[in-house]
Amino acid sequence: MIFWIIAGWVGFVLCPWYGVEDGFFSFEWLVDGYPFEEDYSPAAFLIGQGEKLWLAPLLIPLLLPLLALGREKSDPTYFRILTVAGALGFGWLIIQGFSIGIRGFNFQWMNAAFGALGDRQFGMGYGAMICASAFLFLFTQGIAARGAVNGDVFVVGAIGGVVTIVTAFVFFPIANMLFSAFVTDEGAYSLSAFVGKFFDDRLWGLGCFFGARCGAALNSLVLAIAVGFITTVLGLAFALVVTRSGFRWKRILRALTVLPIITPPFVIGLALILLFGLSGSVTVFFADLFGTQPTRWLYGMPGVLIAQTLAFTPIAFLVLIGVVEGVSPSMEEAAQTLRANRWQTFRTVSLPLMRPGLANAFLLGFIESMADFGNPLVLGGNFDVLSTEIFFAIVGAQYDQGRAAVLAMVLLFFTLSAFFAQRAWLGKKSYTTVSGKGDAGVHPLMPMGLAIPAMIVAISWAIFTATVYGMIVYGSVVELWGVNNSLTFKHYVTAFSIRIEEEGIRWTGAAWDSFWTTITIAAIAAPLTGAVGLVTAYLLTRQSFAGKSAFEFGTMLSFAIPGTVIGVSYILAFNVPPIEITGTGIILVVSFIFRNMPVGVRAGIASMSQLDKSLDESSLTLGANSWHTFRRVILPLLRPAILAALVYSFVRAMTAISAVIFLVSAEYDMATSYIIGRVENNDYGLAIAYSTTLIFVMLSAVALMQLIVGRTQIGRRMTQSRTNV
Amino acid sequence: MKRITATIAGSLIALAATASFADKLTYYCSAQEDWCQLMARSFEDATGIDVNMTRKSSGETFAQIRAESSNPKGDVWWGGTGDPHLQAAEEGLTMEYISPMRDQLHDWAISQAESAGNKTIGIYSGALGYGFNTDLLAANNLPEPSCWKDLLKPEYKGHVQMANPNSSGTAYTTLASMVQIFGEDDGFEFMKGLHANINQYTKSGSAPIKAAGRGENTIGIVFMHDAVKQAVSGFPIMVVAPCEGTGYEIGSMSIIEGARNLEEAKMFYDWALSVEAQNLALQVNAFQVPSNMGAETSESAPDMSQIKLIDYDFKKYGSSDERKRLLQKWDEEVSTLPQ
Structure with missing residues (x-):
């Protein structure tokens, strides 16, 4: 406790209160007029010079905890003092921070109530940050002293800390942005602005059934479901081949799965264009072979689907391998002892036990596809998806922040629904099979009817991935792809x-x-x-x-x-x-x-x-x-x-x-x-x-x-x- | 006690003063990356001022300046098509400045400044046109187009690409030019006819010609200097100045309202209008026409005197209202048509 009281005072009296413009880690301010120069001055010096007087009330919660010194932890006044001081200090910091900004008061009604401020403040710096954490932890210590979580100071502090930062860096910006969905062009709040943007044809249009284009929301949804499904199936095939077959080059398969995770965005898309684009090597080869005219089939949903499947199958694999390995062999052995054949064992015992893994893999594929930005940008053609639409609503010539917010809401709605659907599907059933006791045995091999297709899928996919990456390396050492293929390190x-x-x-x-x-x-x-x-x-x-x-x-x-x-x-x-x-x-x-x-x-x-x-x-x-x-x-x-x-x-x-x-x-x-x-x-x-x-x-x-x-x-x-x- | 702290502080200030802090400039650049880099480094060499450069497209930069308007981070914004600069001027995001270099500039650069209350100025200009991939055109047995109306012919179906006017300044210039060349009704009829032949509306303005260069597309509607650049880089691209006449852009420069390093921003502004700064364009294959009358133009650059330029009304078509109206009309009447 004493530590945080001291920290509070240090933040208030010694450290520059506001953010230092030259960057967090530059200490030029130490020699540049500190502590009197307004930009670098600690709060105490500011108040002493009669400036930023709205910081003065912070002195009360800074002084209050001193009264708690020397008191027993069990003393009710102890926790009262700490909670009140912490809450007051933290609350006041937030209130003043939001209400006074770079142009004086941030809200019209405050100007009306108190008159124009004639002063302003910048973002919080070291001082404000240290003070804020001091108040926060004084508050949590107070609560802990009252008996929350068995009076455990560390746990209460950790909860308080995590809640605060998650609020500040997740909830606050998201809420802030989503609110702008309700703002009209003139800056007023209105529900109809939201409704108008929400029911836009560019979002939900069904035009693709009539020769025109579908809305971005529908496109995203269809694409994400397809990607989730395909990556799950491919991931399962990979996982089964690696764990339950006599396949010899498992290590290579495993290594291949790491590659897409460490690949910068765009690269897969670029490689696909160089292979399957209108002038791509494969396209041209087949066009010559069959005497047909090359097409732009890659641009649009097919291209994005292939690129995303390439990129996200490894994620599904990594999720599923744990689950497939985790199914206890004893269960399967039990099934076989009861005279189930391999196929029955797999279908009725192994597969149901893999349900959490399958659901997780699907969910990850779904969310990753929804959020993916690079591949639709490169390969999307006229196939608009939500993530790129959001980007262009903000940076495009139309600059429509409200539209971006609405699109973001739809996207968020999809991903969160998937999240909850997954939980509902898994329900509260237990999938635990590893009990830690007598867990012996080896996994049975896959039934033949499954092993052969799984092998074929996994191997051909592995070859495809290897080709794409081979193209990437090759592409980096040619002069000008497709035009001048001489090798160079330039x-x-x-x-x-x-x-x-x-x-x-x-x-x-x-x-x-x-x-x-x-x-x-x-x-x-x-x-x-x-x-x-x-x-x-x-x-x-x-x-x-x-x-x-x-x-x-x-x-x-x-x-x-x-x-x-x-x-x-x-x-x-x-x-x-x-x-x-x-x-x-x-x-x-x-x-x-x-x-x-x-x-x-x-x-x-x-x-x-x-x-x-x-x-x-x-x-x-x-x-x-x-x-x-x-x-x-x-x-x-x-x-x-x-x-x-x-x-x-x-x-x-x-x-x-x-x-x-x-x-x-x-x-x-x-x-x-x-x-x-x-x-x-x-x-x-x-x-x-x-x-x-x-x-x-x-x-x-x-x-x-x-x-x-x-x-x-x-x-x-x-x-x-x-x-x- | 207080006096002691004051003296210490005083001596510290004196110390700081002798340490001499480098001046700096935050520079938003909307031209191509290597040009931006070259401008930044050359300005550093010329003045000793530290330059922090960010390169983003003009739309992105405009969005950023708008987002930062209550607390500007940038000082000067150089390059990119003129419309967002005009829009920024209209919204008061940029500030008025009259450079002593003005008398060395072409008239179009100054009229750009005057239409925005001197809050921006022209630094280069480029005419709209299109380019085609000669190999693909031959492979598909297509005739060489030479006018805007040629692009409406049914044999070009699926071979033309342009950017989406909602996201690209280039494509908006195309739309506004068609409206000015053919009149609003016929202009939109043209866009509808074109729509039938378009294989993709790209997001970025110069993407169609880049795709054409790589052989992913046949004809790309872009600024001619972008097409020339692809041709010079070794791609099989032929540049066309359409016979009906064409619109053009004026690449602009503005100082951001509330710039933290105003003096340095003004120095950059004046320097960027000088002959030496504008000649740098040649080093990076930027084939726009420079605004300083004394600056050199490349031989490969499209010859502006040979191109039929329309009298493009930047003030009208650069305003937010007109822009919104045209884009909305395009969205409703053109983009929803089946292809």
């Missing part, structure tokens, strides 16, 4: 040349800037994502508190929200005080954390549910508090989950595009948005060369991390497999 040189001079190495290549930014941002975001995700997972699996399911929903929400929506809402919400971070690297890091956090949460939950609760209990019985238990017992056992979350968020931060494209700025340009620029410029060579480099960089990063994970796992797996066999 694209790599343009992108990544360096010059060694006296002062050291000069990074002269065009791609270096965005490359280093991307690596830095990804490296900063990854551990933070892991941390937030695991703490949340810990709260969800190990603690029970009021509103837990709402809490779980909130943390998973950002996964169902497509990146374009996040990008737009962030730029609208965080360009103005109180949180003013557009144009900085922070906004990129923040968006990655909250985009990828759900995966960290899921990974954490999955591995934490495997850890017996008795471990925590014995630690608690031995007198450790829950923070110690978390740090000394749970965290070390979670290493695989931590690394999985790290790898995932690192890779996603390097390949994400849909949200990023709105958030990059002059100083912080990301690799993916640079690549789009090249693609737009018909500079395929450079774009593909850059992407290939990124693929290899990520491949080595993943391999490095896998090496570490692999080591930690081997010890446990070895003993396990010995008992199994």
